[in-house]
Amino acid sequence: xxxxxxxxxxxxxxxxxxxxxxxxxxxxxxxxxxxxxxxxxxxxxxxxxxxxxxxxxxxxxxxxxxxxxxxxxxxxxxxxxxxxxxxxxxxxxxxxxxxxxxxxxxxxxxxxxxxxxxxxxxxxxxxxxxxxxxxxxxxxxxxxxxxxxxxxxxxxxxxxxxxxxxxxxxxxxxxxxxxxxxxxxxxxxxxxxxxxxxxxxxxxxxxxxxxxxxxxxxxxxxxxxxxxxxxxxxxxxxxxxxxxxxxxxxxxxxxxxxxxxxxxxxxxxxxxxxxxxxxxxxxxxxxxxxxxxxxxxxxxxxxxxxx
Amino acid sequence: xxxxxxxxxxxxxxxxxxxxxxxxxxxxxxxxxxxxxxxxxxxxxxxxxxxxxxxxxxxxxxxxxxxxxxxxxxxxxxxxxxxxxxxxxxxxxxxxxxxxxxxxxxxxxxxxxxxxxxxxxxxxxxxxxxxxxxxxxxxxxxxxxxxxxxxxxxxxxxxxxxxxxxxxxxxxxxxxxxxxxxxxxxxxxxxxxxxxxxxxxxxxxxxxxxxxxxxxxxxxxxxxxxxxxxxxxxxxxxxxxxxxxxxxxxxxxxxxxxxxxxxxxxxxxxxxxx
Numbered sequence: 001x002x003x004x005x006x007x008x009x010x011x012x013x014x015x016x017x018x019x020x021x022x023x024x025x026x027x028x029x030x031x032x033x034x035x036x037x038x039x040x041x042x043x044x045x046x047x048x049x050x051x052x053x054x055x056x057x058x059x060x061x062x063x064x065x066x067x068x069x070x071x072x073x074x075x076x077x078x079x080x081x082x083x084x085x086x087x088x089x090x091x092x093x094x095x096x097x098x099x100x101x102x103x104x105x106x107x108x109x110x111x112x113x114x115x116x117x118x119x120x121x122x123x124x125x126x127x128x129x130x131x132x133x134x135x136x137x138x139x140x141x142x143x144x145x146x147x148x149x150x151x152x153x154x155x156x157x158x159x160x161x162x163x164x165x166x167x168x169x170x171x172x173x174x175x176x177x178x179x180x181x182x183x184x185x186x187x188x189x190x191x192x193x194x195x196x197x198x199x200x201x202x203x204x205x206x207x208x209x210x211x212x213x214x215x216x217x218x219x220x221x222x223x224x225x226x227x228x229x230x231x232x233x234x235x236x237x238x239x240x241x242x243x244x245x246x247x248x249x250x251x252x253x254x255x256x257x258x259x260x261x262x263x264x265x266x267x268x269x270x271x272x273x274x275x276x277x278x279x280x281x282x283x284x285x286x287x288x289x290x291x292x293x294x295x296x297x298x299x300x301x302x303x304x305x306x307x
Numbered sequence: 308x309x310x311x312x313x314x315x316x317x318x319x320x321x322x323x324x325x326x327x328x329x330x331x332x333x334x335x336x337x338x339x340x341x342x343x344x345x346x347x348x349x350x351x352x353x354x355x356x357x358x359x360x361x362x363x364x365x366x367x368x369x370x371x372x373x374x375x376x377x378x379x380x381x382x383x384x385x386x387x388x389x390x391x392x393x394x395x396x397x398x399x400x401x402x403x404x405x406x407x408x409x410x411x412x413x414x415x416x417x418x419x420x421x422x423x424x425x426x427x428x429x430x431x432x433x434x435x436x437x438x439x440x441x442x443x444x445x446x447x448x449x450x451x452x453x454x455x456x457x458x459x460x461x462x463x464x465x466x467x468x469x470x471x472x473x474x475x476x477x478x479x480x481x482x483x484x485x486x487x488x489x490x491x492x493x494x495x496x497x498x499x500x501x502x503x504x505x506x507x508x509x510x511x512x513x514x515x516x517x518x519x520x521x522x523x524x525x526x527x528x529x530x531x532x533x534x535x536x537x538x539x540x541x542x543x544x545x546x547x548x549x550x551x552x553x554x555x556x557x558x559x560x561x562x563x564x565x566x567x568x569x570x571x572x573x574x575x576x577x578x579x580x581x
Contacts, residue, residue, distance in 0.1 A: 022437070043437055044437065046433070046468070048460075048464055049463070049464070049467075051460035051463070051464065053422075053423075053426070053456075053457045053460060054426045054429070054457055054460035054461050054464055056426075057423045057424075057425075057426030057427045057429075057430065057457070057461070058426050058427070058429055058430035058433065058461075058464070059430060060416075060423075060426075060427050060430060061416070061426065061427035061428060061429060061430020061431040061432075061433070061434060062430045062431070062433060062434045062437075063430075064408065064415065064416055064427065064430075064431060064434075065430070065431055065434030065435065065438065066434070066438075067434055067437070084420055084423070085420075085423055085426075085457075088417070088419065088420040088423055089417070089420075089423045089424075089426070089427055092417060093407075093408060093409070093416065093417035093427075094408070094409045094417075
């Protein structure tokens with residue numbers, strides 16, 4: 001199922017159960033998949049029009065009134081565009097707002113560099129106390145939605161809108177602050193978040209055929225990063241690769257490096273190499289950004305060689 | 308006690324509060340003293356003993372740097388002892404330069420990044436409409452703050468959603484840090500702009516005349532059952548009540564104020580009144 005559909009269904013369920021849940025968007029209800037909920041909850045869903053800053057601060061006001069607002073827009077407009085509103089109206093003021101940025105990084109495809117949020121995690125990660133989460137499949141997203149809603153604080157979720165390969169089993173137990181070890185290994189750890197997780201598992205399987213044992217850890221929550229799991233796995237394998245659909249400056253790579261500050265372990269990044277996006281479909285963009293499965297395998301070999 | 312007397316106390320406490328520290332946003336605090344007195348002592352349904360009372364009226368000081376003026380009003384209203392005003396901006400204080408709802412009893416919204424508090428007030432007014440609890444939401448913006456684009460995003464939304472429970476005020480004291488508002492980036496015709504954005508507009512000739520302010524707030528409240536939010540434009544004097552501060556013009560936005568100067572200013576306020 002499309003991730004936006006899973007998100008909308010989960011939101012519908014939350015709104016049915018909890019009359020404090022509200023939803024605000026900025027002329028992207030259709031794109032976010034939530035348009036269909038408006039008729040059902042006319043007094044709790046508001047389209048703010050193309051005015052994201054106002055949307056963010058209105059959400060803070062609603063939160064101060066005891067409501068649990070969710071706000072949504074495309075990734076750059078839900079983050080960089082409203083960075084000060086997120087910092088001051090929402091987080092500094094101690095509010096409880098869930099911020100959803102859709103189509104992060106290269107998944108904005110033909111909308112190009114203006115719409116490809118390649119710096120959203122970096123932009124928001126230095127705001128103290130804000131939680132940053134990125135689901136990898138519909139099972140994890142479905143499990144996460146009620147947890148995010150109940151979490152007393154603000155969370156930014158970067159959400160791929162279309163269908164993604166299912167990685168987690170149906171009985172998956174989600175912990176917002178605990179990274180998931182998807183595959184155990186001994187030679188290298190691949191820390192991955194979001195879009196490319198299923199591809200990383202495929203690469204790990206292929207490399208096993210070459211005698212390379214990869215541990216795969218899904219760091220679904222980039223802030224606060226689960227340093228305990230990251231350090232334990234990196235110590236165990238002695239080499240690491242980070243894979244993310246984001247600038248390698250400020251995102252998962254930076255978060256993992258920060259966790260490993262006192263460890264002498266090589267960490268090789270796969271992700272967007274400090275550049276803006278451009279138009280194209282995902283396979284093309286993975287090629288030009290150096291994010292193909294072969295690039296991941298190459299990074300793994302490099303990390304092992306650096307041990 | 309009549310409002311005029313209370314307002315003198317609030318104004319004197321602003322001077323004491325900032326004077327005890329030696330520096331602060333004195334101009335925009337003094338210009339708002341009458342409004343804050345009317346709101347906290349006449350207009351608002353609030354309870355200092357129960358500062359989080361459900362369904363209470365709310366006040367958002369979107370020009371967050373007027374925090375010391377709000378603190379003076381809150382202390383006079385009994386939210387905390389007046390002695391606490393002397394802790395302004397000292398390390399560990401509950402009274403920071405700009406309003407902080409996490410720190411200060413009676414503060415309904417954190418503000419300081421201009422334009423944002425007004426949108427928050429719109430969100431609060433929307434929240435009250437959803438909750439159907441009959442609260443009135445009051446918000447104060449600065450005339451310089453009016454230059455922020457977010458003010459107009461919020462203005463558009465509030466009228467589109469018919470948030471008649473929102474009563475906003477512009478402290479039209481004519482100055483911002485760099486000079487005269489109309490010279491830095493003109494905001495006039497202000498009343499026409501708000502009317503064009505779908506707001507009911509009330510203009511107060513002297514926003515430092517407590518009777519005029521009181522009447523305007525009563526008039527504004529008559530619109531709560533209508534379908535438009537109300538903007539009250541208060542023509543005020545920056546630094547109002549102390550001649551030498553008024554004469555500083557834009558420089559009184561944030562200036563030094565020694566305790567001796569504050570004491571002399573208090574005598575002036577007590578002696579002359581307004």
